[in-house]
Amino acid sequence: MGFTINVNGADHTLEVDGDTPLLWALRDNLHLNGTKFGCGISACGACTVLVDGAAVRSCTYAVEDAEGTEIVSIEGLADIGMVALQDAWVEEDVPQCGYCQSGQIMAAAALLNEIPQPTEADIDATMTNICRCGTYSRIKKAINRVAADQ
Ligand code: FES
Ligand code: FES
Structure with a gap:
């Protein structure tokens, strides 16, 4: 299923499951490797990005929830x-x-x-x-x- 997310000002449509962590979409699909994987359980913050200006731990934030938001990764700072x-x-x-x-x-x-x-x-x-x-x-x-x- 396709989900469209806006990252650093550009829309990207990804063929991934809706519950795919945003972190995987950034790193594996969009090759934005500045965002890091640490714990995978929202405990360390290594995967922090901005979603509509607020800090979000992308390892536990589903792609389906990211639709309609503006995401900024370190590459877009x-x-x-x-x-x-x-x-x-x-x-x-x-x-x-x-x-x-x-x-x-x-x-x-x-x-x-x-x-x-x-x-x-x-x-x-x-x-x-x-x-x-x-x-x-x-x-x-x-x-x-x-x-x-x-
Ligand atoms: S990888 Fe540790 S909070 Fe996301
Ligand atoms: S974990 Fe090494 S600089 Fe923060």
């Missing part, structure tokens, strides 16, 4: 005016192994969409993605850097 986030990640030298970082950046994008100048408490409450390398303090610095400039 610059197109929604969030290049400052990527610059801040570089300036603060955030990544260690890097595996969790596209999910972290997308979670931060959703946070800054909703709260342009988040407090420490806002960041702590929202940034629940796991980083096995423990880059949390640098993630927070990068978010604060963007917030200070906007």
Whole structure:
């Protein structure tokens, strides 16, 4: 069965089962490999993308539910005016192994969409993605850097 999803501004019709996780559609069908697989149970956040501006863990989000939404993956971040986030990640030298970082950046994008100048408490409450390398303090610095400039 075909499902049409809008990713990074373009429509794509995919012949997949409706309950296919959006993460598989992004990676396997659309070859957008910046979004990562971590746990597969909505626990780690490595697979975070934006759906209508909000952070969604795509490993447990069905393609059939994605129809009619606007999805942004890490590859589309610059197109929604969030290049400052990527610059801040570089300036603060955030990544260690890097595996969790596209999910972290997308979670931060959703946070800054909703709260342009988040407090420490806002960041702590929202940034629940796991980083096995423990880059949390640098993630927070990068978010604060963007917030200070906007
Ligand atoms: S892979 Fe989706 S939350 Fe871990
Ligand atoms: S940078 Fe290694 S898991 Fe986050």
